[in-house]
């Protein structure tokens with residue numbers, strides 16, 4: 001009978017641990033999914049058809065000081081739950097982009113409401129409303145100290161790049177992985193990760209916002225690459241963001257990285273789509289060959305519009321969740 005006490009103690013510990021684990025996991029999982037407990041009223045998403053035009057960075061409404069209804073609530077919630085979430089949710093189980101967004105430091109939420117109001121109602125045909133809202137919220141909290149106009153342009157850029165990432169995942173990257181004419185690094189031995197080349201820099205002198213955007217995107221590249229590069233080996237001798245199994249950037253690729261498709265890949269896409277990829281390819285080539293001199297030059301709404309025409313025939317199969 002002397003051995004019963006330790007067994008009972010062990011059972012009690014296990015029972016309480018199980019309850020505690022549930023209490024931790026529930027809010028932590030909610031936070032990892034960034035379920036918003038705020039009181040925004042968001043207009044319905046626009047139809048995919050008007051997505052491209054509506055998403056031009058120049059369409060962003062002017063910055064205004066807005067009452068921040070969620071700041072206090074969100075702040076304690078993040079501080080309390082984020083550390084628990086990082087313990088309780090296996091990073092490998094979460095989508096890499098969402099996991100990174102969920103652990104970004106959130107030093108300033110003063111712009112979250114305004115950013116959600118300005119950027120949330122835009123149409124993002126490849127993203128669910130929850131996905132775009134989470135991204136706006138996380139990046140707004142992280143970049144809250146920036147000038148409002150720059151912060152919104154940077155967030156709008158990431159929403160665009162995330163959609164383009166989904167387009168490329170929908171087909172073109174499979175060709176890069178299996179048929180690249182220039183293995184092992186493909187086109188990643190160039191300086192594509194540089195946001196502005198010399199010509200861009202000279203032309204962007206008149207746009208402080210474009211220059212500031214480029215600086216912020218470059219800074220965020222380092223953070224994202226470091227996060228996504230954990231437990232991956234960087235391939236020596238090529239782009240510093242290139243791991244053995246591919247690029248370590250998803251949201252903060254430079255405009256040239258994001259839009260570059262080689263001739264062979266273009267031909268393969270045309271074959272695959274029986275000539276139907278021409279407009280998408282034309283938009284991609286136009287953008288990669290353009291000089292960046294203003295915030296609008298970082299993105300091309302036509303790329304998303306033609307990508308949607310190509311890949312959104314079955315919307316529910318392609319959208320990010």
Ligand code: SF4
Nearest residue numbers: 176180186187261262
């Ligand atoms: S775009 Fe072309 S060169 Fe670059 S990785 Fe893909 S197949 Fe290779």
Ligand code: SF4
Nearest residue numbers: 188193239242247257
């Ligand atoms: S940033 Fe990524 S896509 Fe661009 S060159 Fe480097 S590895 Fe390639």
